[in-house]
Amino acid sequence: MSEERRTCQRPDCAGAYEDMGGGELYCDTCGLAPVVPPKAGPAPEPVGSVGSAPTGINGATTGSSSQSARSRRSVSGRLSRSLPGRSGGRSVSVRGSGSASGSSGRGRLGAGLVVVPQVPRPDPRAMVLDNPQVPERKRYCSRSDCGAPVGRARGERPGRTEGFCTKCGHPYSFVPKLRAGDIVHGQYEVAGCLAHGGLGWIYLAVDRAVSDRWVVLKGLLDTGDQDAMAAAISERRFLAEIEHAGIVRIYNFVEHLDQRTGSLDGYIVMEYVGGKSLKEIANGRRTPDGRRDPLPVEQACAYGIEALEALGHLHSRNLLYCDFKVDNAIQTEDQLKLIDMGAVRRMDDDESAIYGTVGYQAPEVADVGPSAASDLYTVGRTLAVLTFDFQGYTTVHSDSLPDPDTIEVFRRYESFYRFLVRATDPDPARRFASAQEMADQLTGVLREVVSLSTGQARPALSTLFGPEVRVTDTELFPALDGDVSRLGARALPGPARPPALPPALVRPVDTPAAALALPVPLVDPNDPDAGFLAGLSTSAPGELIAALEAAPGRGVETRLRRVRARLENGDREAALATLARLDEERPDDWRVVWYRGVAALVTGDFESAALAFDAIYDAFPGEAAPKLALGLCAEVLGQLDNAAEYYRLVWTTDPSFVSAAFGLARVRLASGDRAGAVRTLESVPESSIHYTAARVAAVRARLRHRTAAAGDVPFLDDLTAAAGQVEALDAYGLDPARRERLSAEVLGCALDWILSRGQDTARPVDGGRVLLGSGLDERGLRFGLERAYRTLARLAPGGEERINLVERANRYRPRTWV
Template identity: 50%
Template sequence: MTICDRPGCGGTVEDGYCDVAGHAYGTAPAGATGSSASVATSPSSGPATIGLSSARGSRRPGSGRTSGRTVGRGTLGAGLIDIAPVPYRDPATAVLDTAEVPERKRFCSRCSEPVGRASGDRPGRTEGFCKACGHAYSFTPKLRRGELLGGQYEVLGPIAHGGLGWIYLAKDRNVSDAWRVLKGLLDSGDADAMAAAVAERRFLAEVDHPNIVKIYNFVQHVDATSGENVGYTVMEYVGGRSLRDILLDERAAGGHQGPLPAERAIAYMLEILPALGYLHQRGLLFCDFKPDNVIQTEEQLKLIDLGGVRRIDDLDSAIYGTVGYQAPEIADEGPSVSSDLYTVGRTLAVLSLNFQGYATTRSDALPPVSATPELADAESFHRFLRRATHLTPDLRFASAADMAEQLTGVLRELLASRDGQPRPAPSTLFGPEQRVAPADPDPAEAAACLPVPLVDLTDPAAGFLASITVTDPAELLALLAAAPRTTLEVTLRRVRAHLAAGDVPAASAELAQVPADEALDWRVGWFKGIAALSAGDTTGATALFDAVYDALPGEAAPKLALAATAECAADLATADRYYELVWRTDRGYVGAAFGLARVRVAAGRHTAARDALDAVPHTSSHHLTAQLAAITAHVNGRAPGDLSAAELLAAGARLDALTVDAERRGWIVLDLLSAALAWHDAGRPGGEPPGARLLGTGLTERDLRTGLEAAYRTLARLAPDAATRVNLVDQANVVRPRTWV
């Protein structure tokens, strides 16, 4: 049993509603700014905010790149997880036997106050006038079975009750008795007003997308009881379950108030985001996105309520929205692409989190991480929700396509975290790692290995930059000086050239001169982070890369950068966490495996280090290097007393099984024989198997020293210069066994 969260109520929640107050659980009480039903608000007096996709100069860490990419529709589950289909409901079974609205769901359509409620011995009324605003209400069906609307649509009966009255099933007598749904357009009005309203909404009939309910027609019909002219939208029949009903059904089946699994809720949003993007590209806003307005039928989702859809440049029509989902700036600025995407973020949060008070105490905030395990265990998901529901519109996602792209990355990461199976995918924003960092990278080396952002193909200088093939920094800077125009991409290419030349001050100076509107672009923040890390400023680099992670929660590159920075700062726990996050999701980032191994060796977790390196795919060009590093991970940083003969012999056997050039083999032999000698000098802890030999060498002191001497002399013969050769020969003489000669 769940207690209603309204102050002073004391009711219990049944079927998602309080049995005392009647409000949906977690929604605003009567007298607050709204209710769980969609309500119309006054339009903004100023121009509607279109969102960042209309202003290329507004890109920033936190805004995403506006590239004009679109996301095509895929199967439900984003091709990554299986979602159980919802059976299609036979329309003939959808008509209600008893058309009655429970009292707890009766609200005034104008002011959202409760109406038609029982009081004492007086039963509730299904028709009357709101005591708060005087607006007429009616909860009795206006259409009767057999009535014919527009000479075409025969009413079969009511199937549900919505914010604008009853919704009816009908047959289209002009189109082979096809099933149709009739939904009230307005409560009532004079003939001229009704005709104008119908004409204004006809653009919805042009909307054609597989994830949006099809609008066929608009008809007017004189109500037989009141004589009022009532408008109806004629839509396709969609037989299934709304996401809200799916959530409530699963709660009832499980006997709890918990959320849907995050990965499933994400898959739902990924299926529906292309539909919102379709509307936005046509200058339309949905305005009232929420779980109630999305239906799953079989293996497809559909937006089913277009009553709140309006044109982006419409400054006069009423704005429909729902408290707990609607963006906070709507009343002052009006709806926008940004506010539509905000509703997607809120819907995702409500479906996937244990989110009490989402429409009251936290109507414009996420639940605290400390009380929400779903967020505490999924950092990228949390960052996605923070950006999607940011109170500042310009800091949200710029478009439905950008939002879907990042959300797909978050889903891959979540799934990999659940079952340990990688979910790789190429990035559309970053190139691959430049190279794998050396064994003990300094900050500049670590920065030089990180991925580089791809060129924005909409930049005016993109074609010029694509024609450049030189790699020498000095030559490149000379060519860039002759660029036909200076754009952000030209500036960033100059920054890269300065960094490649080791001139961090020059790179920083270039970045400091980026215009204010472009300086907020996440790519500028990325290169500032690279410059800071190259200069050894790990604190500054961490803050900059963290901002890019906030902007791009589904990308691997920011996490890889945070891991490398933490490693350089000797923050082994943080480095391990981010390297692991990247490596577990995508085995294409081999640098994450080597970084993971380095920090685990430093932390004394040698077995875990070897496990990371052993996971480098056989198909990778770094597989042999990873195998050699896994061998040295047996012994690097180990105290002689912590080693055993079995570990030394296993490392030697791994080396013997590899085909490797003499020089690289020689250095690994030195590591293993040196560790074995230290183990011998420590008293041979754990003993040794009889007749054991490491790389053909016995485990006595004399044998090990002889083997080390031979390894040094082999490397001396392969030395690239005389100084190195002399040094290696000296080392051979130092380590050779003592003799009388």
Template identity: 50%
Template structure:
């Protein structure tokens, strides 16, 4: 160990990198991982002579960052090709903190990085399969997952679908849970990903990355570092320094005799197929040298030639050909374009060598951006979370496009995403494969890929691609040991500030990177939709204003109709009954593809009892018919009868989250708050970008006494979307119960004036200000504020018994305040009368007599007249 060489850093260098700043010592070579463990988490013997020891080369012909390992995903009887030696950790990785970092913002290597999209670290081409006798790495079958759940979370304990219910809803009976085949359930609406949009849907201002002039990116001394020279056949280190003599860039492997060459095959001034004029080297990677050239057949445009490092490397040839074929099928604005595939004779052997001709992408990789940010001391954690989400949304469009073409990307990571100006592009499609490919090696990166057992069986899939997207977002957002301690997990939420602040983002990442494939996202559009909802929550918190959007999964909430002011403010500030709480929640939208969708839409105005009779008489009920029947039965208080249609729906659509939704609503309607909370937790995990699960969870938490959690969920929903007025009243209700009247009033004041619930919110605010309050806690400002709120409602045309009764409550509170010996600092008015004893008594007499005239009950009328007589000003007559 030694002290860090960075100025001002107090860290200690461990395994080649500082344990505080994460930077490599200046002037030093990267140090191999500690003996006994590889970057991928496998144990290795201490004997460095073994072919599987980490000191051995990661792969034949690999370069700066040999993090990618080919894994086989073929039939179970065809063993995968084990690792060709343990991969070194990504450059700039510290023990326990694998976030990219390097001195001066570099990746820690001694080569010049390519401009933006041209940087090729060789990750995708890091190794060649070796025989099983050469490695101690063992692949195990994936363990069976509990796919009867829809969420990865285990705290609080979760129960499978259809947890014990009897017909009367008492909670006894047998479980009818079964395996799920589609954890996502019904997918949401989506739009085509073929057209380009702005980063972050135009909601996020992502700093643009200037386009880099390709001429300034040419390497002045194109040399492959000695530490990155390996035999393309056996993987033995070649071309290394001996006795202070520089290593050879060309020669023969001392182990197997295979010829090697690390010199560029093209030089400035060369012409490839009489079309491309070579201007110099830009970078080098696992597939070889990358050159800048001009295409003199097409407007002298800049192009990139991606050649082969070692023409004797058969695997590299095969990978390059695969990249060419896949790229030829791809046409998307967020994916690098391939133009051609050209050949040029090797200057030494005369054998034609292949070169992929692709577009030049001038910019920086996301890895470069985060390394620069940390090097400049702007932030030691990660990129701003809204910026990271903007990148994720744009990348998901590209990934979804590949999936629609039957392709898997396989190697999604920050290095392979380039930002140029205000656009990002995926580069390096060398790892792309067809979804049904069961033969070719799989190229992935430790720390971003799914467990090896999953890559072996069932093999790469759409959800394994989306897993890598989730891991990438996590790496960009905060520092954690994603290559070691948390190779297939995330740190606890409370230990990461950004996750502690944004619960929905935490749940999104945990679903995306769940160890069980069935519990992850299974569709890029679905994942993007939930991430968009999370982005709106994040922006609402950052910017202090709502960012609402219409849900594609839920109808609007069914909050009590208080728009006319006829609903008692006290009722709005009282915890709702279980049945009322359940009835207020939004309901899942009817699938328009369902055969009965049109008929069900026409039942909205029909009495619930008639809806039940109609749906129970259906001879061939559709899935949506069963859901509508269950929903109506729950609303009628017949929860036990609702279990049967839910079971029938679950049997036909296993894993559909709507089954779990109605079970949660059923628990809530019966007052089983703890059970409802557990189910809504599951739904929140599954739909982190939706407001409805948060509302249900808040109500369940409130009912169970977990008021702090309830307030947090109410606040998140209300801060993001002001259309969920029940969240405002719920939050105000909790703040009042906590004794914070000011906070309760502040929440009610955020109900927009254009909302039909604004009068109700203001009346509730008046109630909070003066009701059930000790006279000693009252002051002049509170009384005047309450009167002003009522006057504004009257000026807006809101008159009636409810406002008059509330005015009486304000006046009586003011009279009690005067009777206690308190007086206003200067003459004041309250509700069109002086704030003194005589003025208040006159006002109260008038108000009570007016209410008596409106009363329809004899006893009530007599009581109101008696109050008027009792409170009228005292006289001698």
């Protein structure tokens, strides 16, 4: 180190400059460089970890993050990424689907869907720091347009805890201004320091005037101007009006004279919230090798829902939180609270300093300032930080998400990934329209995640879609018009009959009918024709079209209803013409995009339909309807794996969508997973009106188009199970004709199995097992088939059909002496 010394230029400083090497001079007393001209405008923020950035109240980073030119709007679903038109698919911008404010009385975390481990409320005295110090790596200039490192070590000399920024000359101090026993405002007795924030130390105190309750004192921005401080206190008093269970309560704003410096310091007096911050909870989870173990998605979603409810309350009062992150939310027992209200500002405030944190703050804040959309962005980023090892979230990914193929939680939960993509879209207009809408979609994602992880469905009514209109394609298999047994039927005398072709394994889906059976978007209550549409009682398409033509107004909802009615009436050209006009006027209205997908399915343009429904999935990742539609698109496009996954997501979450069960069974059968198809069909609950149809399909799925090989024990088990289900269906009103046809199919398959074994067919199998009242041997099964066909003949409406059924009965009848 050079021995050159010069007197400090600062008038009130008796120190001298030291050459620290390279010609850099710093005062050995105040730490100020000789000449530091102040910069005009905000300086760029340091890039790095949150801990190394200039911070605001309670760790809030000052300034705003740099904006990346990269667009994160690159969601590629497992279906749409394989389509040639994916890059040209249009996204959806939406209106809010509900109020921005939320209720304040939720009893516990997780919306009743998941149990979040409670965090016990600690003894406040135990939280006081014994030796309050700020690590050198976290010492930064508090001036909003500077943020330079201060108080750092030089060689072997430790960094100064007080001094002046060598870059801008602004004073800094990391020494607590208040000590245990100090009385602030004649009311608050200081117990000690709790933590250090961007504006100074945070203190625990006892309110001697109100039942000795515990409170927290946080410093206000130290301007050095008493009049400005008084004005700041007056301006911030609106925070005391905020009352919400998820937001820390502000009690008072006070001033205190610092006896050591003579400065008049301002403090926010706020509720003491004992517990752990989300940052502490996340950092406390470690794998056996010491690495951080991300939170379960369910737990993170539970936190997000509560945070959005609190933010929605602020937004409803024209306030912005500005700096939500893992540091600024505390779980105490079974409740989450937002803390650190120092960054809160009015939506129309264009004067106050903006506080945010690199890696959390929305990219547009640097240019246009904060907004409700930028608040929602911070929630999305926080959920990302909590749920996976988000390397580089303050640097290379400061305003982007990693490739979903590299993140295991994104591969497992596509809906969660799509939720984060929309929440953190670079374009604020493409994010969720309100905290309420975002919370609704996050709750839907949570329902899906919980259903997948527990196997227990978590259905709920949608705020955007009605239920599925109808369930189509419940008859999975073509009818068997000929003999039910390939080996056991003997031809009657007469002309030779041509051999029967093997029937198709699964009946193809009726795509237009299935498209029109998809859920219908709910009518926007703000539409001028909402009342008129609610009063429509006719359901016949022709009558409905006439009624819609006579509608008093020409609102969007009426025109959309007309599109649907014309599609149902088969007037596709008129429907497409109306939809084309709507598309020109409102190309990004999600309802128009939805009907564009429905019309494309009806007209056979399956790829365009998939792109439209994929855009709806991007916009509403918590909804079942777009996934159900994408499952149908994937099925008709021949992408069976993708179809099975989308159908599975819907059916696992909400069993009221029975068409998802039949769709999943179809694609599993088509891909050779007979057992999976049977499990799906048998999972349709008894409460469903389609229970009988599902059980009938399950019986046929076990047996239809199956080769009965000798010694096939699983086939015998399937025969027994199928017979038991046929008998059980008697209690559910299965009509006699269908019952006997199903019995004939079971007995015919059993006869084939007996004859294919190549053993004594007159000897009962498996200790005399009985199927549908018939012994499991050739003679018993033939008598059973004869009985079934004769019953069907008595039930047949026409003579020719009756004759054919009697002939089949005779064909199966065993030879007897009488």
